[in-house]
Amino acid sequence: MFQATTGPLVSMALLSLDLDEAARRLGVTIEESWDAHGAVRAAFFTLDGTDFVVTHHEGDPPGTYVWVRKCGPVDPAARTGVLLTALGVGTEAVSYSTWGIGTDLSRIPGAWSRSRRLPAESHQRFWENFRDRTGMYVGRVTYDGVTAYLAGYDHAGGGVLLNGFREWLATAYGVGDNLVWMAQVVLIVFPEGRPESPWSQDQHMRAVDGLVALLDEFFQHLQDPADASPGTG
Known part of the structure; x- marks a missing residue:
C-alpha cells in the first residue's frame, strides 16, 4: 500500500532525529501503512517544490529516513538541505546520506535495498x-x-x-x-x-x-x- 501510494522514491538520508520529533517540528501528521518490508510509519509533505517522505520501518534502527519522489534530476544535498533548514538542525543530524555526509553504515535501513529479492512473508x-x-x-x-x-x-x-x-x-x-x-x-x-x-x-x-x-x-x-x-x- 505504501509503495503504491508513494510511487518511485529516491533514498536521501538517515537523520538522528526521531520521526515523531521530526513530524512535530514540521507540523505534519504521521500515517501508518505497510509495504514489503513490514509496518511503516510515514509523513508526506512538500517543501520548496520537492515532495518528501519521512519514514520509519518497524524493526529498523531509530531515526528518520528521508526520501524524495523521483522526478527529474535529484540533487540530494540541496534537497536535504531544505529539509534540515525546516527542521532547524544542521548536517550534524545526518547519520548517513547517499551523497557522502555521515558514515554510520550500520543503520542503513533494509528498505533502501529494494533491488534485493525479499523472502515471502509467512x-x-x-x-x-x-x-x-x-x-x-x-x-x-x-x-x-x-x-x-x-x-x-x-x-x-x-x-x-x-x-x-x-x-x-x-x-x-x-x-x-x-x-x-x-x-x-x-x-x-x-x-x-x-x-x-x-x-x-x-x-x-x-x-x-x-x-x-x-x-x-x-x-x-x-x-x-x-x-x-x-x-x-
Whole structure:
C-alpha cells in the first residue's frame, strides 16, 4: 500500500532525529501503512517544490529516513538541505546520506535495498499484522470488508490460511457445515440472530472482533489440537 501510494522514491538520508520529533517540528501528521518490508510509519509533505517522505520501518534502527519522489534530476544535498533548514538542525543530524555526509553504515535501513529479492512473508506473520493493524489493509473496518480481504488472501495463497476453518467451526460450535465460514461466524457471534441491515459500526466491530477471536482459536487448534477447546482461544 505504501509503495503504491508513494510511487518511485529516491533514498536521501538517515537523520538522528526521531520521526515523531521530526513530524512535530514540521507540523505534519504521521500515517501508518505497510509495504514489503513490514509496518511503516510515514509523513508526506512538500517543501520548496520537492515532495518528501519521512519514514520509519518497524524493526529498523531509530531515526528518520528521508526520501524524495523521483522526478527529474535529484540533487540530494540541496534537497536535504531544505529539509534540515525546516527542521532547524544542521548536517550534524545526518547519520548517513547517499551523497557522502555521515558514515554510520550500520543503520542503513533494509528498505533502501529494494533491488534485493525479499523472502515471502509467512502466513503467520501476515495474520499477526492483519489482526493487529486491520485498518491498514481494509481502510474502514467492516465485517464485509474484512471477510472479503481474508477470502481473497486465502484464494491467492491456494487456501493455506483458512483450510479447514469452516469444518472446524461446524464441529467445535455446532453451526451448519452447509454454510460458508462468513455466515457461520455471524451465527456464533450473534446467537440472538443476525442484525438487520444496515449494520451499525458497533455491530461491525462486534462481528470483526468475534471473527478474529475465532481465527486465533482455530490457529491455536492447528498448532496444538489437544489444548484448544472452543472458547479458550
